[in-house]
Amino acid sequence: MDEPRHTAKADPRSELAARLRLIQDLSGLGVRALARDAGLSSSSLSRYLSGRTVPPWPAVIALCRLVKRDPRPLRPLWERSSNPLPAPPKSSRQGRPRPRNDLPRDVADFTGREAQLAAVLAAVETHRVVAVDGMAGVGKSCLAMHAAHRLAADYPDAQLYVDLHGFTEGRDPLDPDSALRMLLGALDVPSEKVPREGIEQLAACWRSELADRRVVVVIDNAADADQVRPLLPGAGPSVALITSRNRLLGLDEVPPVSLDVLSPRESAEILARASGDPAGPEGRLARDPESAAEVLRLCGHLPLALRLAAARLRHRPGWTVGILVERMAEGASEFDTAFAMSVRQLDRSQARLFRLLGLLPGGSFDAYLAASLADVPLNRARATLEDLVDAHLVQESTAGRYRLHDLVHQHARRAGEEQDSPAERDQALARFLDYYVHAAAAADAAMPFLSPGRPPTAGRPPAALPRFADKNAAFAWLVAEYENLVGAFETAAAVGADAHVCELPRFLRAYFARRCGTTHLNALFERSLAAAERLGDPLQLADAHSDLGFARYNAGRMAEAAASYEAAQPRVSQAGNVGSQAELTLRRGYLKWDEGHVEEPLELFRLAGKLYEQAGCPTGTAGAAASEAWAMLQLGHRDEAAQRAREVLGMPHADPASPPALTARLTLGVAIAHEEPDEAAEHLHRALALAREDGHLHNEAWCLNCLGVALRQMGRYEEALAGHRKAFALLDELFEEHWKIHFLNGYAETCRLAGLPDEALRLHRQALELAPALGYRNEEALAHEGIAIVLDATDPAAAAEHRAAGRAVLEVRD
Numbered sequence: 001m002d003e004p005r006h007t008a009k010a011d012p013r014s015e016l017a018a019r020l021r022l023i024q025d026l027s028g029l030g031v032r033a034l035a036r037d038a039g040l041s042s043s044s045l046s047r048y049l050s051g052r053t054v055p056p057w058p059a060v061i062a063l064c065r066l067v068k069r070d071p072r073p074l075r076p077l078w079e080r081s082s083n084p085l086p087a088p089p090k091s092s093r094q095g096r097p098r099p100r101n102d103l104p105r106d107v108a109d110f111t112g113r114e115a116q117l118a119a120v121l122a123a124v125e126t127h128r129v130v131a132v133d134g135m136a137g138v139g140k141s142c143l144a145m146h147a148a149h150r151l152a153a154d155y156p157d158a159q160l161y162v163d164l165h166g167f168t169e170g171r172d173p174l175d176p177d178s179a180l181r182m183l184l185g186a187l188d189v190p191s192e193k194v195p196r197e198g199i200e201q202l203a204a205c206w207r208s209e210l211a212d213r214r215v216v217v218v219i220d221n222a223a224d225a226d227q228v229r230p231l232l233p234g235a236g237p238s239v240a241l242i243t244s245r246n247r248l249l250g251l252d253e254v255p256p257v258s259l260d261v262l263s264p265r266e267s268a269e270i271l272a273r274a275s276g277d278p279a280g281p282e283g284r285l286a287r288d289p290e291s292a293a294e295v296l297r298l299c300g301h302l303p304l305a306l307r308l309a310a311a312r313l314r315h316r317p318g319w320t321v322g323i324l325v326e327r328m329a330e331g332a333s334e335f336d337t338a339f340a341m342s343v344r345q346l347d348r349s350q351a352r353l354f355r356l357l358g359l360l361p362g363g364s365f366d367a368y369l370a371a372s373l374a375d376v377p378l379n380r381a382r383a384t385l386e387d388l389v390d391a392h393l394v395q396e397s398t399a400g401r402y403r404l405h406d407l408v409h410q411h412a413r414r415a416g417e418e419q420d421s422p423a424e425r426d427q428a429l430a431r432f433l434d435y436y437v438h439a440a441a442a443a444d445a446a447m448p449f450l451s452p453g454r455p456p457t458a459g460r461p462p463a464a465l466p467r468f469a470d471k472n473a474a475f476a477w478l479v480a481e482y483e484n485l486v487g488a489f490e491t492a493a494a495v496g497a498d499a500h501v502c503e504l505p506r507f508l509r510a511y512f513a514r515r516c517g518t519t520h521l522n523a524l525f526e527r528s529l530a531a532a533e534r535l536g537d538p539l540q541l542a543d544a545h546s547d548l549g550f551a552r553y554n555a556g557r558m559a560e561a562a563a564s565y566e567a568a569q570p571r572v573s574q575a576g577n578v579g580s581q582a583e584l585t586l587r588r589g590y591l592k593w594d595e596g597h598v599e600e601p602l603e604l605f606r607l608a609g610k611l612y613e614q615a616g617c618p619t620g621t622a623g624a625a626a627s628e629a630w631a632m633l634q635l636g637h638r639d640e641a642a643q644r645a646r647e648v649l650g651m652p653h654a655d656p657a658s659p660p661a662l663t664a665r666l667t668l669g670v671a672i673a674h675e676e677p678d679e680a681a682e683h684l685h686r687a688l689a690l691a692r693e694d695g696h697l698h699n700e701a702w703c704l705n706c707l708g709v710a711l712r713q714m715g716r717y718e719e720a721l722a723g724h725r726k727a728f729a730l731l732d733e734l735f736e737e738h739w740k741i742h743f744l745n746g747y748a749e750t751c752r753l754a755g756l757p758d759e760a761l762r763l764h765r766q767a768l769e770l771a772p773a774l775g776y777r778n779e780e781a782l783a784h785e786g787i788a789i790v791l792d793a794t795d796p797a798a799a800a801e802h803r804a805a806g807r808a809v810l811e812v813r814d
Contacts, residue, residue: 012077012081013051013054013081014051015077015081016051016054016074016077016078016081017048017049017050017051018051019074019077020048020049020055020060020063021049021722021725023063023064023066023067023069024049026067026069027066027067030728030732031045031046031049031728031729031732032732034063034066037066038059038062038063038066039062040059040062046729046730046732047212049729050726050729053212054078054081055078057075057078060074060078099156099157099158099159100158100159100160100186100187100188101152101158101159102159102160102161102186102398103145103148103149103152103159103160103161103218104145104161104395104397104398104403105145105395105396105397105398106145106146106149107142107145107146110142110146111266111269111270111273112262112263112265112266112269112270113139113143113146113259113262113266116132116143116257116259117143117146117147117150119257120132120143120144120147120241120257121147121150121151123255123257124147124151124239124241126255127253127254127255128233128237128238128239128240129232129233129239129240129241129242129251129253129254129255130240130241130242130254130255130256130257131222131242131243131244131247131248131251131254131255131256131257132144132241132242132243132244132256132257132258132259133243133244133245133246133247133248133256133257133258133259134245134258134259134260135245135259135261135302136167136245136406136407137302137303137304137305137405137407138259138260138261138302138303139259139262139302139303139304140243140244140245140259141218141220141221141243141405142303143259144218144220144241144242144243145218147241148161148216148218148241151216151239152216154214155214155215155216155237155238155239156214157213157214157215158186158187158213158215158216158217159215159216159217160183160186160187160215160216160217160218161217161218161220162174162179162182162183162217162218162219162220162231163220163221163362163363163403164179164219164220164221164222164223164227164228165221165362165363165406166221166222166223166224166227166244166245167221167223167245167406168221168361168362168406168409169406169409169410169413170358170361170362170409170413171361171362171487173223173227174227174483175227176199176202176203176227176228176229176230176231177199177202178483178486179219179231180199180202180203180205180206180230180231181194181202181482181520182482182483183206183217183231184202184205184206184209185479185482186479187209187213187215188695189205189209193205193697199230200230202230203230203231206230206231206233207233207234207235207236208234210233210234210236210238211234211235211236211238212236213236213237213238214237214238215233215238215239216238216239216240216241217231217233217238217239217240217241218240218241218243219231219240219241219242219243220242220243221243221244221245221406222242222243222244222248223244223246224244224246224248224250225248225249225250225251226250228242228244228248228251229250229251232251232254242254261300261301261302262301262302262303262306263301264293264296264301266301267296267299267301267306268285268292268296270303270306270307270310271285271292271295271296271299271306271309271310271313272285273310274306274307274310274311274314275309275310275311275313275314276313276314277313284313284319284320284321285321287320287321288320288321288322291320291321291322291324291325292321294325295309295321295324295325295328298325298328304392304405304407307392308391308392308393309324309328310392311390311391311392312324312327312345315345315390315391327344343393343411343415345391346387346388346391346393349374349376349380349384350384350387350388350391352374352420353370353373353374353376353381353384353385353388354388354393354394354412354415355412355415355416355419355420356373356374356412356416356420356428357370357373357394357404357409357412358404358409358410358411358412358413358414358415358416359373359413359416359425359428359429359432360373360404360409360432360484360487361484361487361488361490361491362404362409362483362487363403363483363484363487364397364398364401364402364403364480364483364484365401365402365403365484366400366401366402366466367381367382367385367400367402368381368435368439368462368464368465368466369432369435369484370382370384370385370402371462371463371464372431372432372434372435372462372463372464373428373431373432373435374428375428375431375463377463377464378463378464385402389402393408393412394408401480429491429495430459430497431459431462432488432491433458433459433488433491433492433497433500434458434459434460434461434462434500435462435465436481436484436485436488436504437456437458437459437488437500437503437504437507438456438459438461438462438465439462439465439466439477439481440478440485440504440507440508441455441456441503441507442465442466442467442468442474443466443468443474443475443477443478443507443511444474444506444507444508444509444510444511446468446469446470446471446473446474447468447471447474447475447510447511454577454579454580456503456507457499457503458497458499458500458502458503458504459499459500471655475511478508478511482511485504485508488500488504489501489504489505489524492504493527493531498531498532498534498535499531499535499540501527501528501531502528502531502532502535502537502540502543502544503540504528505521505524505525505528505547506528506543506547508521508524509521509547512524521551522548522551522552522555522557525544525547525548525551526548528544528547528548529541529544529545529548531544532544538571538574538575539575539577539580541571541575542568542571542572542574542575542577542580542584543568543580545564545565545567545568545571546564546565546568546572546580546583546584546587548564549561549562549563549564549565549568549587549591550587552564553587553590553591556738556774556775558591558594558595558774558775558776559775561591562591562595565584565587565588565591568584569584569588572584578611578614578615579611579612579615579617579620581611582608582611582612582614582615582617582620582624583608583620585604585607585608585611586604586605586608586612586620586623586624586627588604589601589602589604589605589608589627589631590627592604593631593634593778594775594776594777594778594779595775595776595777595778596776596777596778596780596781596809596810597778598635601631602628602631602632602635605624605625605627605628605631606624606628608620608624608627609621609624609625609628612624618651618652619658619660621651622648622651622653622658622660622661622664623659623660623663625644625647625648625651625660625664626645626648626659626660626661626663626664626667627663628644629641629642629644629645629648629663629664629667629668630663630666630667632644633667633670633671638671638672639671641667641668641671642667642668642671642672644667645664645665645667645668645671646664646668648660648661648663648664649661649664649665649668656690657690657691657693657694657696657699661690662687662690662691662699662703665683665684665686665687665690666683666684666687666702666703666706668680668683669681669682669683669684669687669706669707669710670684670706670709670710670713673709673710673711673713673714674713674714677714680710680714681710684703684706684707684710685707687703687706688700688703688704688707691703697730698739700730701727701728701730701731701739701743702727702742702743704723704724704726704727704730705723705724705727705742705743705746705747707720707723708720708721708722708723708724708727708746708747708750709746709749709750711723712749712750712753712754717750717753717754717755718754720750720754721750721751721754724743724746724747724750727743727747728740728743728747731743738770738774740766740767740770741767741770741771741774741776741779742779744763744764744766744767744770744779744783745763745764745767745779745782745783745786747763748760748761748762748763748764748767748783748786749786751763752786752789752790757790760786760790761787761790761791764783764786764787764790765783765787767779767780767782767783767786768780768783768784768787771783777809777810778810780806780809781806781807781809781810782806783806784802784803784805784806784809785802785803785806787799787802788800788802788803788806
């Protein structure tokens with residue numbers, strides 16, 4: 001195999017990727033089959049073929065051997081690709097400016113545990129995974145966090161943290177499915193790449209992502225081995241540190257490090273350092289060694305209890321150690337003695353907020369939530385949280401985000417049950433639910449899915465809400481609050497807050513579409529519909545049916561989507577909300593088109609545009625017009641489609657990557673490709689750049705496929721095939737088989753015109769197999785017609801049969 005010519009301006013990584021794609025062409029295999037035969041993962045091979053990752057040299061050898069080519073001429077190119085000149089700055093899609101670091105802050109006064117820390121670091125070196133176990137409050141998380149911070153420099157790609165809540169009172173442990181989605185989200189893995197269901201598929205995706213990165217992840221508070229096993233890294237350099245109150249006997253391959261209480265010397269060091277007591281004989285602890293020893297005994301030599309006691313000494317310079325002992329009233333456990341004393345030092349407002357924090361389902365939170373929970377101004381909530389941090393009752397995990405240790409959370413919860421009336425607790429819980437519905441609505445408004453939704457009606461808006469400068473800020477907030485948002489939904493369902501159960505999923509649609517897939521969203525909307533039925537509110541019920549139908553549609557469940565829309569239609573008419581009518585009309589248009597109808601979808605798109613205009617929703621109006629233009633293009637009305645698309649692009653767009661603007665650019669680019677190739681290419685490349693900047697891989701694949709169609713019309717067949725192949729490589733990487741139905745027939749047509757009839761037949765037949773299963777009758781008919789065209793020259797009888805079958809498909813109407 002000859003080495004490609006190298007020039008000073010050439011990108012060696014792109015050249016290598018191009019040569020690897022030639023190898024794929026020679027093999028005649030798809031990405032998955034080629035990966036299987038070469039002993040590679042399909043996701044890794046997709047990255048090699050697209051040039052996003054340089055393959056290891058053994059992978060290059062394996063690929064060359066499959067096609068019986070000598071790999072040695074590629075070695076210089078591979079070396080230049082592996083050690084390139086400094087690259088230009090990365091775009092937002094290609095990577096973050098800085099790696100993700102979710103680790104809670106390290107303890108400034110970390111003391112002792114030298115042997116255990118050495119054991120943790122040694123286990124990481126040899127096994128890449130270690131499990132730290134021990135009783136509550138003994139310092140497991142503190143040790144794991146300290147070790148992770150020590151390791152951070154050696155694992156620069158990301159430092160991640162997930163709390164599995166194996167022992168958090170008042171909530172179920174975090175299931176592995178949710179934990180994996182949170183971790184994949186923290187790595188910025190696009191939702192399109194995350195499997196929609198199946199814990200094994202999710203775990204495989206997680207291991208694949210870690211395989212090419214150096215990541216350290218802390219998996220805190222695991223209940224048992226089954227909860228944590230899917231989260232373990234596979235092949236590659238990444239490492240995991242696990243903590244649990246139980247010895248994880250089911251993880252035979254993971255070395256344990258067990259913690260006991262601190263030694264008297266270590267306990268004394270923590271008490272002295274955390275209290276700020278000066279060294280030497282003038283220190284309070286040194287002047288009264290008997291009282292100091294009694295403090296250590298009362299704290300049970302537990303680090304958390306010692307820090308709580310030390311905080312009292314630090315903030316009470318006039319106290320002697322003897323006074324501290326007197327104030328540490330006997331409690332039910334070693335921890336209780338220090339805890340009860342610390343709580344007694346709080347003033348009324350501090351104690352009230354502390355008790356109310358026990359109502360939260362766990363996880364980190366910010367000052368906005370605390371202010372809403374306690375119904376106090378934001379600045380007062382911030383100040384009170386800082387006081388609680390100083391008292392070691394609240395931890396500031398990262399700047400501006402707080403959390404409670406499980407033991408502290410348990411005591412806050414119990415204190416609230418003892419000291420606050422049921423009415424006070426119910427009111428605080430209602431404010432918690434109100435906050436998340438209204439904050440999620442604010443985030444959703446900053447990243448509109450298609451058209452702005454109705455403002456929330458559940459509960460009362462809080463006095464202070466986060467402000468989102470743009471969709472990226474809103475998305476970052478949703479990522480940080482994901483655990484709490486799900487917790488709020490579950491809490492609302494548990495207490496019968498049906499209005500909140502109805503509304504919260506509506507404001508999470510854009511986030512779930514990008515990060516969590518459709519499986520979870522379908523489940524949320526099923527419960528939302530049940531809540532709407534209990535409420536009996538016509539508009540809530542209408543929207544719930546419509547939203548569930550759209551979730552079904554996006555999951556490829558066409559018949560169920562049709563049933564939901566049919567149930568929604570009379571209810572939407574009864575409710576009389578024009579915006580909801582417009583939204584349902586547009587959604588029904590999408591479904592009718594995919595079912596193989598022709599005129600009815602166009603009528604629905606036009607009606608939706610009029611309804612959106614009547615509702616005063618320009619984004620919705622643009623979206624309906626863009627959908628109309630796209631449908632006209634598919635029907636062959638190129639001039640009308642181009643004119644309508646230009647009208648859409650002439651409308652003001654707050655976000656140039658919004659669905660209406662993107663659809664209009666793609667429609668116009670394909671419509672004018674033959675007559676105005678330069679302008680067409682400009683629109684299509686602009687759409688592709690916007691999709692990449694937006695980080696939406698579904699849209700990127702769509703843009704690549706449209707580029708392939710347009711280049712085919714320009715007669716540039718090799719470039720057209722490259723566009724199609726890149727689109728399908730993305731879909732292979734994303735595990736999105738059902739999305740291929742939108743692209744297969746167009747790809748096949750390009751292959752036929754490029755002189756690849758066998759490949760065209762294969763793709764049309766793949767579409768013919770997929771379309772009926774999904775309910776896409778339009779694509780089924782196109783597949784029959786495409787097969788007929790290919791067979792005309794060799795088997796006219798078979799071609800006629802396929803044409804008849806295609807006509808029969810389109811004659812079927814519900």
